[in-house]
Amino acid sequence: MxxxxxxxxxxxxxxxxxxxxxxxxxxxVVGVPGYGRVLADRSPAAEADLLARVQDVxxxxxxxxxxxxxxxxxxxRAIVIHQAGxxxxxxxxxxxxxxxxxLFVAPAxxxxxxxxxxxxxxxxxxxxxxxRLRAVPAYLATVTERHRAGAVEGRVPVASLVEKxxxxxxxxxxxxxxxxxARQEAPAEFAEAREEVLASVxxxxxxxxxxxxxxxxxxxxxxxxRVGVCRLPDGEEIYRRLSRFHTTTDRTxxxxxxxxxxxxxxxxxxYAALGDKLFGVSDRAEIFRRMTxxxxxxxxxxxxxxxxxxxxxxxxEAAVPDWFGVLASTRCKVEPVPPAxxxxxxxxxxxxxxxxxxxxxxxxxxxxxxxxxxxxxxxVTAFHEAVPGHHFQITIxxxxxxxxxxxxxxxxxxxxxxxxxxxxxxAEEMGLYTSDVDRLGMLAMDSMRAGRLVVDxxxxxxxxxxxxxxxxxxxxxxxxxxxxxxxxxxxxxxxGQALGYMVGRLEIQRNRQVAERTLGAAFDIREFHDQVxxxxxxxxxxxxxxxxxxxxxx
Numbered sequence: 001m002x003x004x005x006x007x008x009x010x011x012x013x014x015x016x017x018x019x020x021x022x023x024x025x026x027x028x029v030v031g032v033p034g035y036g037r038v039l040a041d042r043s044p045a046a047e048a049d050l051l052a053r054v055q056d057v058x059x060x061x062x063x064x065x066x067x068x069x070x071x072x073x074x075x076x077r078a079i080v081i082h083q084a085g086x087x088x089x090x091x092x093x094x095x096x097x098x099x100x101x102x103l104f105v106a107p108a109x110x111x112x113x114x115x116x117x118x119x120x121x122x123x124x125x126x127x128x129x130x131x132r133l134r135a136v137p138a139y140l141a142t143v144t145e146r147h148r149a150g151a152v153e154g155r156v157p158v159a160s161l162v163e164k165x166x167x168x169x170x171x172x173x174x175x176x177x178x179x180x181x182a183r184q185e186a187p188a189e190f191a192e193a194r195e196e197v198l199a200s201v202x203x204x205x206x207x208x209x210x211x212x213x214x215x216x217x218x219x220x221x222x223x224x225x226r227v228g229v230c231r232l233p234d235g236e237e238i239y240r241r242l243s244r245f246h247t248t249t250d251r252t253x254x255x256x257x258x259x260x261x262x263x264x265x266x267x268x269x270x271y272a273a274l275g276d277k278l279f280g281v282s283d284r285a286e287i288f289r290r291m292t293x294x295x296x297x298x299x300x301x302x303x304x305x306x307x308x309x310x311x312x313x314x315x316x317e318a319a320v321p322d323w324f325g326v327l328a329s330t331r332c333k334v335e336p337v338p339p340a341x342x343x344x345x346x347x348x349x350x351x352x353x354x355x356x357x358x359x360x361x362x363x364x365x366x367x368x369x370x371x372x373x374x375x376x377x378x379x380v381t382a383f384h385e386a387v388p389g390h391h392f393q394i395t396i397x398x399x400x401x402x403x404x405x406x407x408x409x410x411x412x413x414x415x416x417x418x419x420x421x422x423x424x425x426x427a428e429e430m431g432l433y434t435s436d437v438d439r440l441g442m443l444a445m446d447s448m449r450a451g452r453l454v455v456d457x458x459x460x461x462x463x464x465x466x467x468x469x470x471x472x473x474x475x476x477x478x479x480x481x482x483x484x485x486x487x488x489x490x491x492x493x494x495x496g497q498a499l500g501y502m503v504g505r506l507e508i509q510r511n512r513q514v515a516e517r518t519l520g521a522a523f524d525i526r527e528f529h530d531q532v533x534x535x536x537x538x539x540x541x542x543x544x545x546x547x548x549x550x551x552x553x554x
Contacts, residue, residue: 008064008073011080012404015057019087019410022050025114028128030398030409031354036128039139042096042107042146051091058084071549075535075542076404082248082539083410089241096143097150098232100217101161101493102168104345107143108209109165111136112172113341116183117351119358126190133181133197137205144212151220154233158492159221160466162213169210171340173203180340225465227492239460242496246413247503248539253461256499260453263446263502264476270443278436291440291478297375302336302367305378309365310334312382312432319430320388325526326534328395332386333362342368346490347483348381350390355398355409361391372482376441379434383427384445389420396533407536413497415538418504421449425505440478447477448487449505452498455488460495507540508532511547518551 020027024035061080069077099106104113115133120126150156172179181202182194222231229235229242244250268284275287291297299305313332320327330353337345345366353361363386366373383389393416397408424442433439451473458464458472469488473479479487491498511532516523531550538546 008061008069008077008080009404011057011061011064012076012406015054015080015084015087016404016406016410018050018053018057019083019406022087022091025110025118025132028118029114029354030352031356031358032405032409036125037131037135039111039132039135042139042142044146044149047091047094051088054084054087054091058088072403075538075546076407078542078545079407079536079539082412082542083406086245086248086412086539089245093238093241093245094150094155095242095495096146098147098155098157098229099493100147100157100165100213100221101489102164102343103490103493104341104349105494105497106165108140108206109168109341111139112168112180113338113345116180116338117359118184119354120184120186120190121358126186130193130197133194133202136202137208140205140209144209147212147217151217156220156222156232157217158224158227158466159218160224161489161493162217162221164489166210166214166218168341168343169206169213171343173207173210175340176203178340179203180338183338224467226463227466227469228459228461228463229495230461230463236461239495243499246496246498246500248412248414248500248541249503251503253457256453256503257457257462259502259506260450260455260457263450264454267443267446267450271440274436274440274443278440287440288478291374291376291444292480297437299370299373299375302370305367305370305373306334306336306365308375308378309363309382309386312379313363313386315434316383316387316427316430316432319432320392323426323430323525323529324388324392324533325530326396328387328392329399330360330395332391333360334382334386335362335364336367337364339368342366346486347373347377348385350385350394352394353391353398361386361395363391369482372480374441374444374478374480374483376437377444378441379432379438380424380427380441380445383432384420384424388426388430389423390416392423393419393533393537397536400534400536403536407538409537411537412539413500414504414507414540415543416504417501418506418508418540419532421445421501421505422508425509444478448473448479449498449501451477452487452491453502456491456496456498459491466492504540507543511544515547515551 020032020035023040024038027035058081061077064077066074066077102109104110118129120129179198181198229238232238243253271284271287272282276282279287279290281287313334347366349364351362351364353359400408424445427433428442433442455469455472459469466488470484473484512528515528531547535546
C-alpha cells in the first residue's frame with residue numbers, strides 16, 4: 001500500500017515540477033523557489049519535450065490501480081491524469097505562435113504586467129530579478145521566431161490586436177521614468193543596477209520586438225471579420241483542445257453556445273422584476289438603456305471606485321464565518337490596475353498571494369476612465385475576485401499542506417472561475433448586496449458570463465466577426481461599451497478561457513443541489529463549501545466524485 005501511495009504522490013510532484021518549468025514566473029509569483037532566474041523556454045524543442053514528458057506522467061498514473069489507494073490518493077491520481085492531459089492540450093495548441101495583443105496572456109504584455117508582481121525582499125530575489133531581466137532579449141527573440149514560424153503555416157494573429165500590442169509597447173517605451181519593471185521598492189544600489197539593465201538590455205529588446213510587430217505582423221494579421229481560431233489551419237482542433245482545457249469537459253461548441261442562449265433568455269424575468277422596482281419598467285431593452293445611459297450609474301472618480309470595492313470586501317469578510325467552516329487566514333488587498341496596463345486590462349483581476357508570505361493576494365480594480373465604468377458591477381466583482389471568491393479559494397488551497405503541491409497551486413480554469421461566479425449568487429444568499437442597483441450588477445455579470453458562451457463559441461467555432469460579437473453583447477448585456485470592446489478582444493486573444501466561468505458555476509450548483517436533496521434537513525452549507533474548497537483545485541469531474549464520496553459516508 002505504501003509503495004503505491006507514494007508513487008501517486010511522486011507522480012503529482014513530478015507533474016507540478018514540469019508545470020513550474022513551463023511557467024517559471026508563475027512559480028515565483030506563488031512563492032515556489034528554484035525558478036527565480038529564468039523565463040519560460042518557448043522554443044519548439046522545449047514544447048516537444050514538455051509534451052512527451054507530461055504524456056508519460058499521464059500514462060504512468062493511468063497504470064496505477066485505484067483499488068489499492070486511499071481516498072485522497074484516488075483523487076490525486078485522477079487530478080494527475082487530468083492535468084497532464086490539460087498541459088498536453090495547452091502545449092499542442094501552439095498559441096504562442098498567434099497570440100499577440102495587449103492582454104496579459106501575450107508574451108510581451110505578460111512580462112510587463114507580471115514581473116512587477118515579484119517580491120524583491122532578499123538579496124537572492126533581487127539577484128534573480130536582474131537575471132530574469134537579462135533573459136528578456138533571448139525570450140523575445142524566441143517568441144519572434146515562433147510568430148514567424150506560425151505565420152509560414154498560416155497561424156497568424158488578429159491585426160487589430162497586434163496594433164493594440166504595439167500601442168501598449170509604445171506607452172511602455174515612452175515612459176521610462178515610470179517603468180513598471182522598476183516599480184518595486186528596493187535598496188538604492190540595486191535600483192541603480194536594475195535601471196542599468198532596463199536601459200541597456202530590456203527596453204532595447206522590447207523596442208526591437210515592437211518593431212517586428214509593427215513592420216511584419218500587422219500586415220500579416222487577420223482582419224476583424226476573421227478573428228476566430230476556426231480561421232486558422234487545424235483551427236477546429238485547436239479550439240476543441242482549448243475548450244477542453246478551460247472547461248475540463250468535452251462539451252461541444254454547439255452545446256456551450258446553446259447553454260449561453262438559454263441562460264440569457266432565462267434572465268429576462270429577473271431583469272423585469274428588478275427593473276420594475278428601480279425604474280418602473282420591465283422591458284429588458286429599456287432597463288439596459290437606463291443602466292448604460294444614466295450618469296448616476298457611472299463613477300465620479302478613481303477613489304470612489306476603489307472605496308466601493310474595499311468596502312464590499314470588508315463586508316464579505318465579516319459574513320463568511322456563517323457560511324464556511326474553513327476560512328482564509330490572510331486578508332485581500334485592493335489596488336488599482338497600474339496605469340500603464342489599465343487601457344487594455346479587464347475591469348478587474350486577482351493576483352495570487354505568494355505561499356512564502358512575501359506578497360498578499362491582491363484584487364486589482366481597473367480605474368481607467370472611471371466615468372465610463374459601471375457602478376453597478378462593483379460589489380459583484382469584488383465578491384468574485386476577492387471574498388468569498390478567488391482570494392478565498394486560492395488562499396485556502398495554498399494552505400492545504402497535507403496535499404501534493406499540484407493540488408494546491410494548479411487550478412483548472414473551470415473550477416477557479418466557476419467558484420468565482422458561484423460566489424456572485426452566493427453573495428445574494430449571504431445578504432451582501434447593499435441595494436437593488438447592485439443586484440442588477442449581479443444579473444449583469446450573469447448576462448456577461450452567459451454571453452461569453454455565445455460569443456466565444458460564435459467567433460472561434462462559428463466564424464463570427466468581431467463586430468458580430470460586440471453587437472451581441474450590446475443587445476444582450478448592460479455592459480459599458482468600453483468593457484464590451486475590451487472583453488471581446490480578450491476572448492479573441494484567449495480562446496476558450498471565457499467558457500470556464502459558467503460551465504464551472506453550473507457544475508458547482510448541480511453538486512450543491514444533489515447534496516441538498518440527498519441530505520435534506522441535515523444539509524449544512526458550511527460543510528458543502530468545505531468539500532469544494534478543502535480538497536484543493538479540482539477538475540469538474542473530480543469535484544463530482546469528491547462530493548459523491550462525502551454524501552456516501554456512513
